[in-house]
Amino acid sequence: MGFNIIFNSTGIINFAQGEFAMFGGLFAYTFSAVLGMPLPLAVLLAIVATALIGALMERAVVYPLRNASIITAIIATIGASIFFKAVGRLFWPNEAYKVPEFTSGNLSLPRVTVSQQFLWVLGLTVLSVAAVYLFFNRTKAGKAMRACSINRQAASLVGINVSRMSLYAFTLAAALGALAGLINAPFASYSIGLFLGVKGFTAAVVGGLGNTFGAVTGGLVLGLSEELITGFLTIVLGVSTGYKDAVAAALLILILLLRPQGLLGRGVVEKV
């Protein structure tokens, strides 16, 4: 979703989105385990801190490049991503940290046992989707952001501060990324960075870039089809499970080639 928000309002694909998730996890670890804060407060602070980093990045990197070409912007965000990762290593040198679970223990239902962590993940995802939906459709800032995505020039003509919207978008995306990193797994590690980015982008494309709800659907469709295809390959054809990541990438390419507007997105008429 973070990808979508940024792409929506700035037209830039943020390769550092995965690093936001990384920072979210690392901050939460620091606040809760090292500084001994209660978990809800730590999570909240982690999200705020990551959002600040997002805002900082927008001002430092994206704002000066607002008129640059695609490749320039891509390289700059990749550079930011590498920089963030290296800085992260400077302060948190270990490979992985364990963020405490929200509540431990399992919830026993008839026939199935679900870990409470899973319920938290589900609940927070639904909650954040709802919040983002409301934000984009009910609040003035959200509507202004959507206006920027449709036509930046027109948006600025009706009095919307386009560059401020871009700042908000990055802040929001960073906060969401932090949340994603927090609920992704009880572990905060480095390897999730770029990989999470690729998957997040795939999910956003599957759902249609520029379509807020699409990203959620895309995430679901992607996760399910990845598991199903990998399951099919391993069980029926006897291929090793290591190909799982290749399946995700192949899905991305296929979707891009066959339905570039996404599964839910509308067709876009290209102007010359």
Add this chain to the structure above:
Amino acid sequence: MPGGGIIRDELKNQGPQRGSLCWEKKYRQLLALIKAQRVLLIFAIFLALLPIWADPLAGPIHLNIILTMRLVGIFTIAAVGLNLLIGYAGQVSLGHSAFFGVGAYASAILAVKAHFPVWLAIMAAVIASAFIGLLVAPVLRLKGHYLAMATLGLGFIAFVFMREMTWLTGGNVGIANIPELSLPGLRITNDRGEFYMVWVIALIVLALCGNLVRSRTGRAIRALHQSDVAAGAMGVNVSWEKIKVFMLSAALGGLAGGLFAHLQGYIDPNLFTITLSIQLVAMVVVGGMDSVWGAVAGAGLLTFLPKIVEALPKWIGPGVPKWIANYSNYEGIVFGLILVLTMIFMPSGITRGLSDLGRYRRSPFVNPYRKKVVE
């Protein structure tokens, strides 16, 4: 040389005066060639003389320049190829590690398992990479971000295949004992010999690519960058030109990969991850997107930089705090910073950016990479 024979015949038939004119013409052509390729020649002389001062210096500065320059040569080849694609044709590829890896693996497998001679294996690797390039060419129908992400996906798929096809590639263990580069007859297997061999190939590639971009094909490719539609309207076969330059770029990636495999003597999939793709793109972009020499500058800067950063604590000596000396990832910080800063302040790369600075004003031409978007 058939030309030489003709001239000698003319000498015999038409007297000395006519002949001397011919020789003078040849001489003038040679001078013109030297003038046209003077940068290349100066660079070649610089490289040829490099070992003289670089070898004694290696000890005191904790940095073996010759060893590093071999890698620069290899990355130059790959970066020039990628530059044709990104800088000239305007097609972003974030998956060039795939071709680099395919070249390395093809060459290594052929040389180790099928006992091919080294250079034959490398040639086969070039063809294999070009073929893979042709195979995945349909992604070229995509544009902008989509193309970038699709090629990123390709690089990822290639990495997974290298890791998982254990029967062929050895999986995570990789392939070891790859024969070194050597010339038939001569037995030069030391670093300096390899340095010369790699750079002779790199210079040939540079010269050929320099010519290519000034040819009809080169102009067609550049037309693609500005606008597909306009290029098509001018009679450029858009999709075929794209496929051609993609294949060429893949082939050069494969050549670099093949050389790399034989130079290192050992390869495993973790050498060919997305990070490599990003490094290659960074070399092109930081070096300068529309110049062949940009690739050299980018490859040189980004290959030497990590080594220098690594050697830096040794230069400063024991005064460095331990937690700084032990931290191994400054490369990431510097690399990331360079990418961001170059993009912000010199979006057309350091070669162009520095020459602009040298002239103390910006180029009078509109920089095509800095599109002005009306806000």
